Amino acid sequence: MAGNYERALGKSLDWKLILIFLILILIGWVNIYASIHSSEPASIFDFQFRCGKQAVWILTSIVLALVILFAINPKLWQGISVPAYLFVLILLVAVIFLGTDVKGSKSWFDFGVVNFQPAEVSKITTSLLLATVMSRPSFKLPRIKDLAVVAAIIGLPMLVIVAESETGSALVYTGFIFVLYREGLSGWTLVAIGMAILLFILTLTCSPLVSMLVLIGLISFFNALDSGRIFRWLFIFVPLIVLSAFLPSIFSSLAENPDIPGLVKQIKPVWLVLGVSVAAIPILMVKAWRNKDSFLTMSCLGLLAGVILIFSTDFIFNNVLQDHQRQRIEVLLGMKEDPSGVGYNVNQSMIAIGSGGFSGKGFLNGTQTTYGFVPEQTTDFIFCTVGEEWGFLGCALVIILYVTMIWRILRGAEKSREPFTRIYGYCVASCIFMHLFINIGMTIGLMPVIGIPLPFLSYGGSSLWTFTILLFIFIALDRQEKKYF
């Protein structure tokens, strides 16, 4: 019986996932050592330095993983999800009042030896609760009531974390949209979010007119797809939009004409486009109501939301965002060159990675990271050391490891017959993906500077423990199912 159990254990564990986990942790450890290595190298186990401390974090993480795999009944997780979520939510609020101030954000509990960030743990509890709620048989996503519950589960910790001035960590929660999509949320929601980001950037970097034209172009295109009238779109909308793009130059040539009264000259081209669209919305709404065309209705609402977004972009940008956030976006979009100020981090980080070349400068040979040009080189910017010392090959390897890890999690989730396991798996994958894309994107100038760690690689106990627990709960859930067969 015992032998049988052990065989089952060996077979049912996702060893490949565990192996990738171990490789990533090892890569992180080696690169933390390299990034603080100076001309007087210390031992990798020297506890004065972060590489030594990270060894401790790694060992404790492995202990945690073993405990989760062998000492805790996986059924427990679903059971404690509600109290755990509430407890962490309380911690999240408490930290605002009791926490220590670290670089302007109040999100850390300082226990002397160990610092603890509730925002990290909250990813686990939120995932567990989401999986619990969404796996209920009565749960149906497009239903407004269920959608509201899910939005609250995700939104509450997000709001509190924003209040802690940890906007970066809060941004990770938007990744749960992929879980919702998998579980039945309309794909158009993703499209709408993508369009909102696109319009925001276009309005900032180009002009409201360009954004308006793109918005009209896209929405009319989707409608044409839906109703199958692509040719009408091609021959009516495309020429109209292209002509409208010339409005500013037509207007400026008119402005030179003395025969036109000054009042007319005050009209801006974007007002014209805006007027036409706003006038069109009620007409289209009536048409949609008559034809019971729900897609057209949604399109109209989308158009309206888009217009509001475009004309409030400046307001959001200047009044809602905080100074440092605004500056980071300005640097990212190239609206401002500031290599020594706000742009310093990204500039130095890109120099470090870019100078790595194809195969890198070799272990401990990086000049940018070891000599401390890159800030936060062991935590948020650990990828710089990978890029500089291991080059494109190293970067590609790390990214492929992550992608494989996420892919295996998704595959395991899909194979599962338990909705709880599936949904939880998607939550884990989303969290890892968001961290991965935002963090690496930030170091290579694709994303604004958002201070979140790279899972398993960045220095720090909070982050490493969180991702270990997150991952191994899934591995445990996954194994539990296979054990029955």
Next chain:
Amino acid sequence: MQDYDNRPDKLIIGLAVAAGILLVKLFFIQIIDDKYKADARNNSMVYDIIYPTRGVIYDRNGTILVGNKVAYDILVTPRETGVFDTLLLASVLGQEPDFIRTKMAEYQKNRKRIGYQAMTLLKQIPPETYMKFAEIQYKFPGFKGQVRSIRDYPVNAGGNLLGYVSEVDGDYIKKHPDNYRSGDYAGKTGIEAAREADLRGEKGYHIYLRNSRNQIETRYMDGEMDKEAVPGHDIVTTIDATLQQYGQQLMQNKVGSVVAIEPATGEILAMVSSPGIDVSQLADISKHYKEIAANPYRPMFNRTVQASYPPGSVFKLVNGLIGLEEGVLTPDMRYPCNHGYYYSGSHKLGCHGHPSPLDLEQAVMMSCNGYFCYVLKNVLENRKKYSSTAEAFDKWREYTLSMGFGRKLGSDFPAELGGNIPTSKYYNRIYGKGGWRFSTIVSLSIGQGEIGVTPLQIANLSATVANRGYYVIPHIVKESEGVELDEKYKERQYTMVDTTEYKKVIQGMWRAVNSGFGSGGTASIAAVPGLDICGKTGTAQNPRGADNSVFICFAPKDNPKIAIAAYIENAGFGATWACPIASLMVEKYLKGEISEDRKYLEDRVLEGNLMSRVKTD
């Protein structure tokens, strides 16, 4: 769930696309774009500049005029200092304790910008002071000494001639962007500036890797890419150190210039501008700059090449030579002079008492004003050749220009000015076209009026006459290994006056010196037996007080070795000061010492103090 069956695949595709975006961007910055690799180099490499030693300046006989000596800068890295004994440090460095306190407070204020850089606390302290500091240096972490090479002046050859070296400022760097950076030194005046390109050498550098806190970590590639400094070329000048130093002594307490030239080569043997910058102040000019600039006698002003004086009677030689060449004067022509020359009615240009009438030789010898008025009159009113005075005048001007007046000579000495010879247009502007004639500008006959010449130009005239009709552009640097001389300093420049005409005035110059007292010769005091000195005195009116004393001479008469011009401001007759000074220098140069019976003259000159005569406002 069947509705959503393809969603996992869509999400996996999305994942792959996102990873692809990251990889494409990485591929672009790591492999395609080289910009980041260059930036990384700039980030972490520190070029530690190694300054070359500046070239040594020699005189024509191999004596060092300007050498180098060791001094020390005291550097401090503020971040590395602890609490230290300010009083002890101040006393050892010979500074006020407050000086150090102020400096440290300043560093504290700018500590962010300074980081781990070393700042210069004190510049150019002498080795003795440094040794005292070195003994107690261990008590002052963060402080250290750095060797520098600074200029050393074993011969008092005069600051205006040698020039000084000082730290370059923003303007200078802008003008020479390729060679100078902030903190570099460059020759600013005199020979140091004239041959800056040769003297400065090439900077070298050691490359170090640093971290972002500016701390040096290691040598880059173990020093393989380092470049050693190339010392500057040594310069051999045409100066005779002994003569130059003697000239400086003679010119003590007098305002004016002495320029000596070797006629055959155009090499400047001595160039004294008095008062000048003392060489003891040159090495650290910035410390003395205010004091020098405030001196009412303007020691920075290099009179030898920049002052524009009326030449006085020495210019009679020029007019005589032009008259001869123009054919309006022959050596035998005699003109009367009754204490002056009467032009337009009762107006008279006065002259001193001498026999009358005189021929050319006597006129030169006795410096007759009247005679040369006739000469210039004949030149300008030569209606056979020229239709108007203006036309004749412009021809006359051409002659003077060919003799090196009214324009820069083109010497290699920096900041040379050209003096002034007016044009007919100038007089037209003042008097109206045709509104002037010879009598209007009669004073030009005797080197007065609207003309201005530099002492260098007068010395060049002396050399031209000595050479019987040509000169070589006066220059200060000799050709030597690694230092090329422009071809123009090797060519003879012939004047528009035929060489045969020159000997006709030379005899007069010889007689001016060698006819003995009582003969009427104006420069008898300059006579040195056996040297055959030929000279011409001048007394130039100075609107600011007493006349300027001028004398040019060359010797020996045949195959001259030295031509000299002395111009002493407010010193009276040419014979009183300029003549003894110039002749003593000739004697010193040709004989090596002053003969016993002329010692009295030397003493008189050395003790003479004419400073009070010079108006300084």
